[in-house]
Amino acid sequence: MPTVVVRTHQLTKDFRTGFWRPRPYRGLDGLTLEIAAGGVYGLLGPNGAGKSTTLKLLLDLLRPSAGQAEVLGRPAGDTRARQRLGFLPENPTFYDHLTAEELLRYFSGLFGLTGSEARRRAAHALDRVGLGADRRRPIRQYSKGMVQRVGLAQALVNDPELIVLDEPMSGLDPVGRREVRELILELRDEGRTILFSSHILSDAELLCTAVGILNRGRLVASGPLHELTSNRVSGWEVVAAIADPAMVARLTTRAARSREIAPGRSSFELGPDATPEPFIAELAAAGGSLVSVNPLRTTLEDVFVRAVASSPDAERAG
Amino acid sequence: MTRSRIWISLVVAAAGVGLAATVLYAREARHPLPAPETRLLYLRSGRTADRVFLSFDALAADVYWIRTIQHYGRDVRSTRRTGRFELLEPLLDLTTTLDPRFNVAYRFGAMFLAEPEPRGPGRPDQAIALLRKGLANNPRRWQYAHDIGFVHYWYTADYRQAAEWFERAAAMPNAPEWIGPLAALTLAQGGDRDSSRRLLNELRSSDQSYVRSAAERGLAQLQSLDAIDELQGMIERYRTAHGTYPSGWDELIRARVLPGVPGDPTRTAFAYDRESHAVSLSPDSSLSPLPPFLQGRR
Amino acid sequence: MSWRRVTLVALHVFRESVRDRVLYAIAAFAVAIVAASILIGQITAGQDVKIIKDIGLATIELAGIAMSVFVGIGLVSREIERRSIFALLAKPLPRAEFVVGKYLGLVLTIVVNIAAMTVALYLMLAFLDWRASPDQRLGWDTAATDPRLLVAVGLITVEMALLTAVALFFSTFSSSALLSLMFTLGLFVAGFFGDDLRHFGDIIEVAPMVGAFVSALGWVLPAFSAFDVKAQVVHGIPVPPGFVVWTIAYGGAYIVGLLAASIALFSRREFQ
Numbered sequence: 001m002p003t004v005v006v007r008t009h010q011l012t013k014d015f016r017t018g019f020w021r022p023r024p025y026r027g028l029d030g031l032t033l034e035i036a037a038g039g040v041y042g043l044l045g046p047n048g049a050g051k052s053t054t055l056k057l058l059l060d061l062l063r064p065s066a067g068q069a070e071v072l073g074r075p076a077g078d079t080r081a082r083q084r085l086g087f088l089p090e091n092p093t094f095y096d097h098l099t100a101e102e103l104l105r106y107f108s109g110l111f112g113l114t115g116s117e118a119r120r121r122a123a124h125a126l127d128r129v130g131l132g133a134d135r136r137r138p139i140r141q142y143s144k145g146m147v148q149r150v151g152l153a154q155a156l157v158n159d160p161e162l163i164v165l166d167e168p169m170s171g172l173d174p175v176g177r178r179e180v181r182e183l184i185l186e187l188r189d190e191g192r193t194i195l196f197s198s199h200i201l202s203d204a205e206l207l208c209t210a211v212g213i214l215n216r217g218r219l220v221a222s223g224p225l226h227e228l229t230s231n232r233v234s235g236w237e238v239v240a241a242i243a244d245p246a247m248v249a250r251l252t253t254r255a256a257r258s259r260e261i262a263p264g265r266s267s268f269e270l271g272p273d274a275t276p277e278p279f280i281a282e283l284a285a286a287g288g289s290l291v292s293v294n295p296l297r298t299t300l301e302d303v304f305v306r307a308v309a310s311s312p313d314a315e316r317a318g
Numbered sequence: 319m320t321r322s323r324i325w326i327s328l329v330v331a332a333a334g335v336g337l338a339a340t341v342l343y344a345r346e347a348r349h350p351l352p353a354p355e356t357r358l359l360y361l362r363s364g365r366t367a368d369r370v371f372l373s374f375d376a377l378a379a380d381v382y383w384i385r386t387i388q389h390y391g392r393d394v395r396s397t398r399r400t401g402r403f404e405l406l407e408p409l410l411d412l413t414t415t416l417d418p419r420f421n422v423a424y425r426f427g428a429m430f431l432a433e434p435e436p437r438g439p440g441r442p443d444q445a446i447a448l449l450r451k452g453l454a455n456n457p458r459r460w461q462y463a464h465d466i467g468f469v470h471y472w473y474t475a476d477y478r479q480a481a482e483w484f485e486r487a488a489a490m491p492n493a494p495e496w497i498g499p500l501a502a503l504t505l506a507q508g509g510d511r512d513s514s515r516r517l518l519n520e521l522r523s524s525d526q527s528y529v530r531s532a533a534e535r536g537l538a539q540l541q542s543l544d545a546i547d548e549l550q551g552m553i554e555r556y557r558t559a560h561g562t563y564p565s566g567w568d569e570l571i572r573a574r575v576l577p578g579v580p581g582d583p584t585r586t587a588f589a590y591d592r593e594s595h596a597v598s599l600s601p602d603s604s605l606s607p608l609p610p611f612l613q614g615r616r
Numbered sequence: 617m618s619w620r621r622v623t624l625v626a627l628h629v630f631r632e633s634v635r636d637r638v639l640y641a642i643a644a645f646a647v648a649i650v651a652a653s654i655l656i657g658q659i660t661a662g663q664d665v666k667i668i669k670d671i672g673l674a675t676i677e678l679a680g681i682a683m684s685v686f687v688g689i690g691l692v693s694r695e696i697e698r699r700s701i702f703a704l705l706a707k708p709l710p711r712a713e714f715v716v717g718k719y720l721g722l723v724l725t726i727v728v729n730i731a732a733m734t735v736a737l738y739l740m741l742a743f744l745d746w747r748a749s750p751d752q753r754l755g756w757d758t759a760a761t762d763p764r765l766l767v768a769v770g771l772i773t774v775e776m777a778l779l780t781a782v783a784l785f786f787s788t789f790s791s792s793a794l795l796s797l798m799f800t801l802g803l804f805v806a807g808f809f810g811d812d813l814r815h816f817g818d819i820i821e822v823a824p825m826v827g828a829f830v831s832a833l834g835w836v837l838p839a840f841s842a843f844d845v846k847a848q849v850v851h852g853i854p855v856p857p858g859f860v861v862w863t864i865a866y867g868g869a870y871i872v873g874l875l876a877a878s879i880a881l882f883s884r885r886e887f888q
Contacts, residue, residue: 338870
């Protein structure tokens with residue numbers, strides 16, 4: 001098994017919009033990245049950044065205008081690369097007239113699975129996503145959440161090394177989202193590699209080993225999550241119970257900022273160079289009591305906003 | 319799929335279509351389909367057709383007209399011995415009942431019907447009936463009266479009728495000036511070569527392309543007749559000079575009476591009958607056969 | 617090319633058609649028309665068998681055309697419109713196999729439907745035969761349940777396979793169903809007049825270049841009228857076996873050409 005499951009080099013895609021006078025629009029510009037085996041890689045960015053474009057280029061649904069892409073050691077156009085990967089498209093639709101079981105048996109057949117092996121794998125995949133009971137009902141009768149689960153099942157039926165998910169959480173309720181998150185972590189623990197695209201950062205923060213942030217076709221930040229959102233503490237939040245406004249004002253001068261979160265309770269933010277202990281001592285001297293102390297770290301959102309804001313050009317067309 | 323594979327697919331595509339066309343051609347040559355001897359037209363009555371097609375009469379008329387042309391085209395090429403062009407008249411009747419103003423159906427249809435074997439059924443009576451129907455439905459169209467006159471002149475050799483119809487045409491609104499003289503000409507000397515030549519020259523200015531080409535053809539036939547007369551004269555002089563009739567064109571060429579084998583305006587050699595010593599138009603010539611009003615006339 | 621995968625795609629198309637009510641409607645309509653023709657047959661003295669055969673064969677052909685065209689033009693474009701094609705093409709399924717599988721699936725559907733309609737026609741003819749008197753039977757050109765009808769049905773099936781290939785071809789690159797429909801029907805009509813096009817110059821006087829061009833068009837366009845032996849079969853005129861063989865060969869060669877072109881076009885296609 002290769003240690004790099006996805007590799008791109010200067011991958012570029014131009015689209016032509018407009019029929020009479022086509023104007024080229026660059027959907028992806030010189031993307032170069034490597035995704036290591038094992039772990040979860042999040043491809044993030046605002047809408048229109050090029051996330052779906054990237055995934056489709058990896059799956060030979062789009063062809064590059066320039067550059068190369070390699071999946072599981074083979075060029076992206078090679079059919080054999082797709083033997084060991086699974087794909088869940090964005091807002092998937094399948095064939096209304098089929099049942100989930102029939103769909104999965106059809107797809108397993110396309111992977112080369114036959115007879116009882118195909119049946120077994122299909123049943124296993126459907127059970128895994130929680131559709132075991134409904135598998136004989138036609139897909140036309142499924143809710144959106146169920147269709148999403150069918151999509152996950154068909155992405156898993158061939159026991160893939162790499163699973164590519166395009167906006168897997170879209171349209172799911174909070175319960176559904178948690179289930180998908182747990183599934184992704186399970187798959188990671190089984191040693192598979194998961195690549196997913198999303199514009200929801202909180203999911204990425206909970207799941208990803210590494211991320212790449214796209215904006216307007218360009219990769220503006222990438223790397224292991226823990227490096228991007230550094231472990232370095234960027235400050236402290238001290239919540240104190242203190243009634244006297246004069247005391248609050250005095251303590252505020254020792255901190256970067258403060259705000260009242262309830263009558264008699266305030267939150268003080270200390271800068272990155274300060275340590276909380278002297279402040280807590282001051283607090284005690286001022287007659288207040290300590291409620292909580294929390295380290296502040298750079299969130300993914302901070303990284304994201306900074307990266308997106310710093311890329312050039314004015315408002316994009318969307 | 320790589321680029322080269324795509325090019326190969328396109329080559330296969332072109333080859334497939336090309337091969338198919340070749341197979342089709344070969345099939346026509348080797349295994350032609352025998353045609354059924356009787357052919358049925360489900361709808362023969364125009365009135366029934368009118369009712370069946372409701373408000374789509376004009377469209378149905380177009381479809382029947384197309385069928386008429388197809389029928390004519392196929393039968394012109396076919397080698398059947400009986401029943402050729404049998405559906406022409408009913409089809410034309412249907413077409414013109416569904417659309418009584420279908421000008422081209424009347425005019426070309428009449429020409430199809432009047433044309434003698436092998437290029438048509440040779441039914442000038444049906445042609446005239448069709449044109450009369452056209453006149454009944456469109457009384458102000460001088461072209462139909464003119465065409466009836468032409469059919470009489472060209473196909474039935476009834477010069478009195480021809481002249482009458484040309485006169486009627488001349489009396490109709492918007493008739494061109496040359497029709498009047500045509501009537502007079504026809505009546506006066508209908509049938510001899512000079513008046514025919516004058517008539518044909520007038521007809522060359524007709525607005526009907528078919529009539530124009532028929533007039534050209536007629537003039538070429540007249541030219542052939544003149545040439546035949548000359549050749550006949552040469553043969554008589556040869557006999558006077560040499561005592562016997564020539565056995566063929568070669569003798570006349572050897573005797574330097576002729577520079578080469580004589581031919582008609584289509585460059586088809588004239589036929590010479592050794593026994594009767596008569597020169598005539600070759601049956602292979604496209605000018606053959608001569609229309610009735612030119613045969614045996616001076 | 618893995619025929620196993622092609623078969624899977626074909627069976628998938630077939631299964632979808634079995635569950636598609638539109639096809640049943642077309643087939644039921646066709647059977648109804650032939651049944652109604654029995655009534656018409658009672659009116660025209662002695663010609664009833666011929667009329668039923670004529671109407672029966674024409675109806676089978678029309679139903680076949682409806683199926684080939686209306687399902688054919690959506691074969692590929694519907695998957696693209698509904699976006700179910702993303703999940704499918706992400707599988708290790710080469711594009712060529714997808715195209716061929718779709719085609720064979722629809723042809724299978726049409727063959728099954730035509731077979732069903734032919735059985736229905738023969739049943740009706742058998743019924744007529746049973747009810748007819750010996751005198752009436754003498755008046756018929758051919759037996760009521762003449763097996764030679766199958767030759768006409770067979771050639772109609774090949775004709776439909778060709779029409780399906782045309783519809784599929786347009787489906788692979790045109791995203792508008794309406795446009796595909798117009799092109800397919802347009803080609804069908806042109807093919808219908810192919811015979812006249814091929815001999816264009818013989819009848820109409822035009823410049824030789826124009827005549828040659830129109831003639832060439834007649835040879836190159838798919839000649840749908842070349843499969844028509846209905847008149848012969850109904851009158852009992854034998855169709856030469858050579859004719860049948862060469863006609864099937866014609867259909868086969870043209871279909872291969874169209875499929876190759878469809879594969880080439882579809883392989884270049886991208887899905888945004």
